[in-house]
Amino acid sequence: MDARSPSPSLPVAGELRRWWVTRGLVARLVVVSLALLLLVQLAGFVAIRQGIEVNARRGLDERIALGAQVWQRLLDQRSATLHQGAALLAADYGFRDAVASHDVATLRSALDNHRRRIGATDAALLDTQLAVVATHEAADPALAEALRRAAPELAKRQGRTQVALVDGRPLQLVLVPMRAPVLVGWVAMGFPLDRALVDDMHAVSGLQATVLAQPLRAAARVLVSSLPAGVSPQPLAEQLADGELALGAESWLVRTVPVAAGNEGRVVLRLAGSVDAVVAHYRVLQATLALITLLGLVLFGAGSHWLARRVTRPLRQLARASDALARGDATVPLAHLQRRDEIGELSRAFDHMRGSLAEQQQALRDLAFRDRLTQLPNRSALRGSLQAAIGEADADHDEMAVVMLDLDRFKHVNDVLGYDFGDRVLCSVAERLPHLVRESDLVARLGGDEFALLLRGAGMAHAAAVAQRLAVCFEQPLTLDDQTIDLSAGVGIALWPEHALDADGLLRRAEVAMYAAKRQTGGAQVYDPSVDTASAQTLSLLSELRRAVDRDELRLYLQPKIDIATGVVCGAEALVRWQHPERGLVPPLQFIPFAEQTGFIRQLTLWMVEQAAAAQAALARANVRRVSVNLSTRDLMDQELPDKLDEILHRHRAKAEGFCLEITESAIMDDPARAEATLNQLASRGYKLSIDDYGTGYSSLAYLRRLPVSELKIDKSFVMGMERSSGDATIVRSTIDLAHNLGLTVVAEGVENEAILKLLHGLKCDEGQGYHMSKPLPLAQFHDWAQRWQVVPPQVLAGTELASGAMLH
Structure with a gap:
């Protein structure tokens, strides 16, 4: 046969497909019912036959x-x-x-x-x-x-x-x-x-x-x-x-x-x-079963045909009424409205839909351009009004301004008083704002706790005056249900045509000014082009980070951990620093977040493991049993991460037992199934696993019981507040007791002074990390510090005195 000629089965399949498409619902129901029955009978027949043979x-x-x-x-x-x-x-x-x-x-x-x-x-x-x-x-x-x-x-x-x-x-x-x-x-x-x-x-x-x-x-x-x-x-x-x-x-x-x-x-x-001879006794039974199956198909087919026709008759009538409604004719009467079964319910629902269709269309138009909570115009309505105003204005003579504001600490209101109370706060703000502008101006809610004011025919002076009225308005506390809320907001101003000529550009620049005001917390801010330039510089910094590994610009820093019971150095946390040839030592907060967003954090993680593996033997001489490395969400989503780490360890002849991989709770919750699979692989290969910043994320006993972790790391915000806040001290004590009951060790970060160290010792915390021992150090300085560090006897720690001279920094 010619290779280019169609397969004989294709025309047959095409005919079957056309037959199926052209058949009515009755024929399809009957065919599907018979096919399912036949499939079940055939499956049973095959199973019985195989069972007989076996x-x-x-x-x-x-x-x-x-x-x-x-x-x-x-x-x-x-x-x-x-x-x-x-x-x-x-x-x-x-x-x-x-x-x-x-x-x-x-x-x-x-x-x-x-x-x-x-x-x-x-x-x-x-x-x-x-x-x-x-x-x-x-x-x-x-x-x-x-x-x-x-x-x-x-x-x-x-x-x-x-x-x-x-x-x-x-x-x-x-x-x-x-x-x-x-x-x-x-x-x-x-x-x-x-x-x-x-x-x-x-x-x-x-x-x-x-x-x-x-x-x-x-x-x-x-x-x-x-x-x-x-x-x-x-x-x-x-x-x-x-x-x-x-x-x-x-x-x-x-x-x-x-x-x-x-x-x-x-x-x-x-x-x-x-x-x-043995199987022959069962052949009669199989023949009887086949005859019963054949009779069942005939009876089932007849019953399915009768039932399908009875069910589809009202549906055909509803289809005719639907066609009439599509043509705009809503007068076609519907039958079966008095029936009490599903067909009657469907007919009544269709009749109700026909009567309320116009109302729903109007509601959809309102949803598209109005905020449902505050009943203010939404972002789409504001954008449309701004485009219309720009289209009617003359750039040489007319002016307008956009004032954008974002409430401060509104997330805290939701967390403490609940989302329902937060919604009422937003409604109260929405009631105040229209009284601060003219009738020709527009007040809109952009979403969340963001609002915007479109000031037509307003220049810089008028926009500044409105911003001042906003500040005075927010100085008055808001009282709801005997709860007094102090409100404040970050306010940004962008002017047309000075800052932008189109609606999208003007809104974006007002938003940039608003976020600059929230960072500076110094009242309203007018759009400054230097803010956008700083963002461009940040992107440039990120592109340079991609080349920093090849240029050997990254530096490994280590912050020591001590065994609180003995004072002996037992481990260290690996941290990365960037020694930029022009900008000097770049803080991690300036490049780590962007590295996480772009996925480059994976390369940084592998770089830190590489450096720690190469220094494992030297660190062991400093009594460092294990180096902790942070894993991001993107690291946990990488199914090849265990193999990559094993390849690095094999190259440096390092051991997996010398590493502790720290994972934040939020990173686990982004995709729990994939994160759990990756963590199980890492644990099976000997890596110790730790939950970092415990208590600040989605703390759950369920994942602590299920995941193969062996350590909890209490967030420093709780540890540093132990001296001043009984609540923080209770959280730390409860976390330590919980971890020990689950068979986990506990590391407290944020040990800033001797008093905190004493409190942790009394709570039987296992390990400590913080500036009281040492800040993060380069590898060479870390070795010098470890040599100067003197082991504190357990009885001194347990007593009332802890000589600071015993810990040399």
Whole structure:
């Protein structure tokens, strides 16, 4: 077929798709219902069939295992018969007399008579050296040879039986000593493993038994088999592996049972059970199930068709009414309004929708241009009004201003008094603002706690006067529900056309001035182009940061941690500093936030791990067991982070146990599932995990119990306030108790003085970090500090005095 010619299945699929699209809902419901029913029935049919096959084979396999025991029991019974017969002959006086007189003819006759009496096929007398003296026939070299090989073992293990091949026949042999009273010879008897035996095996177990001879240097051959006349046992000799085997027209499960083994080969029994015969009993049940399925499809199809037509009839009527409503005709009557079922509910809902459609359209228009809480115009309305005013104004003669304000500490109001109270505060502010401007001016709420004033025909003087009225207005406290709120706001002013010629530019520059006012907290601020220039400089600084790693401008700083119980240095936190060639030492707050926003924080994290890994051996000599490195949200979202860290550690021959990875609570909560997966990988590789700034984020016992963390780091805001605030002290004590109960160690950061250190020691905090010990130091200075630091004895820490001279900075 030409490779470019379409596949034959594509036209068929296209026809089916067109048929499905053109069919009505009734046909689809019927087809889907029948398809689901048929799928369920087919799944059940397949499961039942597989269950039958598995159970049948399992049961047959158990029967074959039991058959092997039955076979051994038959051999044991025949062995007992042989032993009894041989023992009787050995105890016969006349036979002993013939042995003593070496009368071979008498011996042969006695052996033949006795074997016939017990049903044995072979009998022989052996001397004390196990040499054949006489057999039941004049000469039987095959029996003599078989006895020569088997007699030594049988003589050693009296009472046992052994199977040997005698002239191609499998023979079960026993050997009984003859004493008068000393040993004068041995009597040997043999039973054949013949058709009678395998028939008995079949009668007892229901399995077909076949005895095979497997010579070492020749093909296996069938000795005797109980298989029916129409089934050839030859495949049993050709395929010696256990499992399923085709014999005749049926499948048989075959297992091999060892019977005898010697230097020339072995004799085995192959037990076979018919799989088809076992499964045949269940075929009638499957046929009955198929017939029930067919009848169910017919009945289910008829019922589905009737129900689908009954359900879709009202829907067709509603569709006609909907088409009329789309054309603007709302007079088409609806049926089924009085019904009490789902169709009636749908009809009444449609009728109600038809009546309220105009009201909803008006509400949508209001939502688009009006703030729902304060009923002031929103940002879109302000932008539209500003664009219209600019379009009507003359840049050479007219003026206008935008005054934007953002309430201070409004988030604290929401956190302390609740969002409902905060909404009432916003409404009160919205009621005050219109009284501060002219009727021609516009007051709008931009969102959150931001408001804006559009002052038409206003220059700088008028805008400053309005800003002054705003300041005076906010000097008056707001009282709601006996709660007095002191309000203040950051106010920014942008003028048209001085600062911008378009509406978006004017709004943006007013916002820039507002945020500058909030930072300076010094009243209203007029837009200053230098503010935007500073932002551009920050972006330039970020671009230079990307090259700082290659230029070796970053520096590793370490802030030590001490064991509070002993005063011994136990660890350090790794911090990054940027030694800029022109700007000098750049503080982290000027580049870390932007690095987190752009994702470059990942490179900074790997850089710090690289530096700490390279210094791990040197830090160990300073008693630093573990270096802490902060992980950001973007680090936790990187599924390849564990492999990257392992590669760094392998390169520097460092150990994961020498690192503590600190994670903030907010970083975990950004994507808990991915963060937990990354943390589990890191913990499994030996890294210690710590929750940083505990208490300032989404503190939750749930994630503490689930995540593989082993350390909590209390935020310094609580530690530094322990001396002045009982609440902070309670938080620190509760956090320490909680962590210890969860099996976690506790690190307190912000240890600024000796008094805080004493309090932490009394609360049994594990480790401390802060300026009382040392500020962050470069690596070389850190080593010098560690050498000067003297270990404080535990009893001094536990006492009332803590000599500051014992801690040299």
